[in-house]
Amino acid sequence: MAQRSGMVEKRGASHWLIHAGMILGVVIIAFPIWLAFVASTVTQSDIISPPMPLWPGEHFFENYSKALVSGINAPVGRMLLNSTIMALGIALGKIFISILSAFAIVYFRFPGRRLFFWLIFLTLMLPVEVRIVPTYQVAANFGLLNSYSGLIFPLLASATATFLFRQFFMTVPDELAEAARVDGARPMRFFWDILLPMSRTNMAALFVILFIYGWNQYLWPLLITTDPEMNTIVMGIKQMFPSGDDFADWPVIMATSILAMLPPVIVVVGMQKLFIRGLVDSEK
Amino acid sequence: MEKRVTFKGWLLPLILLTPQIIVSAVFFFYPAGQAVWQSLFIPDPFGLRSQFVGLGNFEYLLGDPYYRASFVTTAIFSILVTVVSMGMALWLALLADRLIKGSGVYRTLLIWPYAVAPAVAGVLWLFMFNTRVGVVSWYLGLLGYDWNHVLNGSEAMGLVVVASSWGRISYNFLFFLAGLQAIPRSVIEAAAIDGAHFWTRFRTIVFPLLSPTTFFLLVVNVVYAFFETFGVIHTITGGGPQQSTTILVYKVFSDGFVGQDLGSSAAQSVILLFVVGILTVVQFKFIERRVHY
Numbered sequence: 001m002a003q004r005s006g007m008v009e010k011r012g013a014s015h016w017l018i019h020a021g022m023i024l025g026v027v028i029i030a031f032p033i034w035l036a037f038v039a040s041t042v043t044q045s046d047i048i049s050p051p052m053p054l055w056p057g058e059h060f061f062e063n064y065s066k067a068l069v070s071g072i073n074a075p076v077g078r079m080l081l082n083s084t085i086m087a088l089g090i091a092l093g094k095i096f097i098s099i100l101s102a103f104a105i106v107y108f109r110f111p112g113r114r115l116f117f118w119l120i121f122l123t124l125m126l127p128v129e130v131r132i133v134p135t136y137q138v139a140a141n142f143g144l145l146n147s148y149s150g151l152i153f154p155l156l157a158s159a160t161a162t163f164l165f166r167q168f169f170m171t172v173p174d175e176l177a178e179a180a181r182v183d184g185a186r187p188m189r190f191f192w193d194i195l196l197p198m199s200r201t202n203m204a205a206l207f208v209i210l211f212i213y214g215w216n217q218y219l220w221p222l223l224i225t226t227d228p229e230m231n232t233i234v235m236g237i238k239q240m241f242p243s244g245d246d247f248a249d250w251p252v253i254m255a256t257s258i259l260a261m262l263p264p265v266i267v268v269v270g271m272q273k274l275f276i277r278g279l280v281d282s283e284k
Numbered sequence: 285m286e287k288r289v290t291f292k293g294w295l296l297p298l299i300l301l302t303p304q305i306i307v308s309a310v311f312f313f314y315p316a317g318q319a320v321w322q323s324l325f326i327p328d329p330f331g332l333r334s335q336f337v338g339l340g341n342f343e344y345l346l347g348d349p350y351y352r353a354s355f356v357t358t359a360i361f362s363i364l365v366t367v368v369s370m371g372m373a374l375w376l377a378l379l380a381d382r383l384i385k386g387s388g389v390y391r392t393l394l395i396w397p398y399a400v401a402p403a404v405a406g407v408l409w410l411f412m413f414n415t416r417v418g419v420v421s422w423y424l425g426l427l428g429y430d431w432n433h434v435l436n437g438s439e440a441m442g443l444v445v446v447a448s449s450w451g452r453i454s455y456n457f458l459f460f461l462a463g464l465q466a467i468p469r470s471v472i473e474a475a476a477i478d479g480a481h482f483w484t485r486f487r488t489i490v491f492p493l494l495s496p497t498t499f500f501l502l503v504v505n506v507v508y509a510f511f512e513t514f515g516v517i518h519t520i521t522g523g524g525p526q527q528s529t530t531i532l533v534y535k536v537f538s539d540g541f542v543g544q545d546l547g548s549s550a551a552q553s554v555i556l557l558f559v560v561g562i563l564t565v566v567q568f569k570f571i572e573r574r575v576h577y
Contacts, residue, residue, distance in 0.1 A: 018379050019386070025376045026393045029453060032408040033400075035419060039411065050422040097303040104297035109290050116301055123312045124564070127511045129533045130556045133540040133549050134318035135311060157312040162304065170287070177289040187291040216401030218515035219537065234401045238519050250417065257407050264399035269392060276395075276458060 033261070040064065040255035047250045059251065067255040072240040074228035076256050082151075082225075083215055083232040084263070089152035090214030091207050094161045099199065102165035103191055107177065120159045128155060129219055136223050146227045155220060161206055164281055168202050169195070205278030208271050212264045233260040316557070322550035334547070341551035350527060351535070351552075358531040361445060362509035369449035370501055373456030378486070380457075381464040391461065398454035402447075403515030409447035410520045433521065437528030440521045444529050447520060448513045456501050463497035464490070503567045510559070532556055 035054075039047060042057035068077040104110075105117055128135060135154055144150030172195065180190040221235040231239060237256050241248045268275050323341050325334040345351045376394065380387040397405075412420045413433060421431040433439040467490060475485050491498075514533050517523060523530035523538055530538065536556065540549030 018382055021379045022376065022383070022390050025372070025379070026390065029394060029397055029450070032405075032412060032450065033397075035412060036408050047417050050417055051419055052417065054419075097307065100300040101304040104300035106287055107291055108293065108297035110294035110297045113297070116305065119313075120304065120308065123308050127560070129511050129514055130536065130553050130560065131312070131315045131319050132536060133546060133553070134315035134322065136541075137318070138311060138315055153307060154311040156307045157310075159304075159308075174287060174289040177287070177291075181289065181291070187293070187296060190291075212399055216399075216403075216515075218401060218403040218518070222518075223541065234403050234515075237404065237407050247416070250411065253407070254411065257404050260404050261400045264401075265396045268399040269396050272392065272395065279455070279458065280462070 033258075036254045036257050039250055040258050042251060044247070044249060044251055048247050063251040063255045064259070067252045067259065071236075071256070072249060072252060074231055074236065076233060076236070076259060078229060079231050079233040079236045079256075080259060080263075082148075082230060083234065083260075085148050086151045086217070086221070086232055087211050087214035087263075089148065090155050090217075091210035093152060093156050094158075094210050095203055095206055097156060098159070098161035099165050099196075099203070102162050102169055103195065105162075106166055106169040107187065107190075120162055123157055123159045124163070132219065132223070139224060144224065146225050146230045150224045151217075151221055151230075151232070152214075154224075155214065155217065161210065164202065164206060165199065167281075168199060172198060201274075201277070202281070204271075205274045205281060207278075208267055208275045209278040211267055215264050319550045319553040319557070322546055323554045324547075326547045337547070341547045342555070345548060345551055345555070350530075353527065354530050354532055354535045357441075357527075357529065358510065361441065361448075361513075361529070361531050362506050364441075364445040365448045365452070365509040365513070366502060366505040368445060369452035369505060370456050370460075370498070372449070372453045374460050376453070376457050377460035377464055378490075380461055387461070391458070394457050395454045397451040400451050401515060402451065402513055403519050405447050405451050406444075406516040406519030409443060409450070409516075413443055435525055437525055440525060440529050444513070444516055444520050448509065448516045452505065452508060456505070459497055459501055460494070463494050467493045503563065507560075507563055507567075510556075510563075532559075 038054060038056050039052065040063050041060040042053060043059055046052055046057060068080075069075055071077075071079070101116075101120065105113060105120075139145065139150050139154055142150075144153070176194055177190060180194060185193075215232075216234055217232070218235050221232040222238075225231050225235070228236070228239065233256065237253060237260060240253050240256065322334075324336060324338060326337050326341065327334040376390075380390050383390075400408075410418075412418050413431060415421060415432050415434055418431075424431045431439060433443045471489060471493075472485055475489055480488070510531070511533055513531070514537065517529055517531060517534050518537075521529045523534050532552065533556065536549050536552045539545045539552065543549075
């Protein structure tokens with residue numbers, strides 16, 4: 001952002017008031033995560049005799065290795081792997097199927113084009129949470145329970161990415177396709193050599209958004225995975241709570257929560273520019 | 285909007301479309317159709333046969349006090365989530381916009397809760413307000429306030445609202461800040477020269493110019509509160525106490541999977557389908573100026 005020195009921006013005392021306000025906001029926002037981190041570095045007895053400490057303890061490695069290696073129902077290391085496969089599968093799968101269909105819809109005239117367009121458009125409308133029971137029945141009939149395919153494929157059925165690519169292809173100058181046609185290039189040549197390289201940034205931005213979307217899924221993995229070995233980390237946390245009156249193993253649960261948020265947070269902060277671009281694009 | 289230059293052929297585009305069509309047909313159109321179909325039946329307790337009841341499930345639902353209560357709960361919940369998350373975000377964005385430098389740093393510090401899954405956010409807030417070990421509830425107890433969201437419906441609602449709004453602040457902040465930075469400085473400075481103070485400038489210039497962003501965020505946040513907060517509610521309250529946090533999406537789940545009342549759950553899906561439809565139309569009416577399909 002360009003430096004500003006307008007007269008509306010404040011200096012001096014009120015300048016510091018603004019910083020104070022911002023810092024207060026940041027502290028409020030960060031506090032729950034700080035607390036979770038602290039809880040993941042202390043012992044259970046530190047927590048069950050409130051108030052718990054507000055500064056990290058010395059049991060970081062103990063709690064995290066316990067979570068990763070043994071966990072409570074299943075090793076968290078295993079759940080991280082499941083989440084990674086699911087998030088990558090959803091992000092790459094969506095990008096793959098939607099860039100192809102956007103190419104077909106934008107660059108061809110064929111019978112039924114409008115119909116397909118509207119059919120795809122309709123899938124924008126209905127989140128999986130709404131059609132949850134019948135979608136579960138379909139997945140069960142296909143034998144997809146407790147499988148990676150079951151975690152991934154039903155969540156590919158949404159057209160956001162298709163529309164994003166469509167929007168982008170519309171802005172690609174017609175001259176490029178014209179030139180390719182004059183040179184006698186086949187459509188797929190044009191797609192590979194021109195369209196795909198041009199779409200790289202869009203694909204990366206979309207990847208960031210879809211990876212987070214896939215990683216953070218909750219209801220669908222909750223239904224589709226009954227085997228703890230197939231749980232994803234985000235849904236597995238809830239399964240770590242005891243059903244009765246026992247104390248939950250908070251240090252391990254909080255270590256798991258930190259591990260569950262780490263990959264998407266790294267993606268968002270590390271690829272901030274792409275992330276913001278993807279966010280703005282996908283809501284346009 | 286159409287492309288002027290296109291390629292010939294009909295087989296290739298159909299092949300290109302096939303993956304998306306198959307996935308949509310199997311996991312979207314068929315299940316959505318099933319939802320509509322099942323909403324017309326009541327299965328017997330053993331799931332062997334089902335009886336056609338026409339619109340009976342819908343009639344029953346609309347007369348069911350629990351379902352109507354769930355509608356009210358959803359309305360309260362989504363209004364609160366929208367107001368809390370947008371209010372906080374606007375406050376922070378207004379502050380950040382007035383900084384000469386450093387707003388980039390704050391942006392980095394503020395955006396990452398967006399990446400935290402609603403279900404994980406739920407666990408974090410549950411931990412802070414846990415009736416036995418929670419830090420916040422313990423200090424509240426010290427102040428003489430006996431926090432117990434397990435028994436108290438409004439405290440449960442408050443907790444799920446805050447937990448759902450928390451990660452959403454980042455998202456709204458980004459859009460508000462972008463909106464604010466798009467307002468020409470000269471307009472605001474002209475008003476400042478005329479002696480308009482911050483609050484007057486906000487009311488008469490900034491807020492009206494920000495209204496497209498605000499309206500867009502309003503719709504998006506309502507959609508979020510309706511459909512994407514399942515994880516928060518499932519981890520914190522499980523819809524309770526006495527269904528005081530059972531929003532519509534949660535009820536589809538609990539009636540369908542816990543209660544095994546498939547007909548009713550399907551009818552609820554169909555009703556939600558209409559709600560989504562209306563929200564989508566509103567959304568598209570608003571953005572059609574920017575987007576041409």
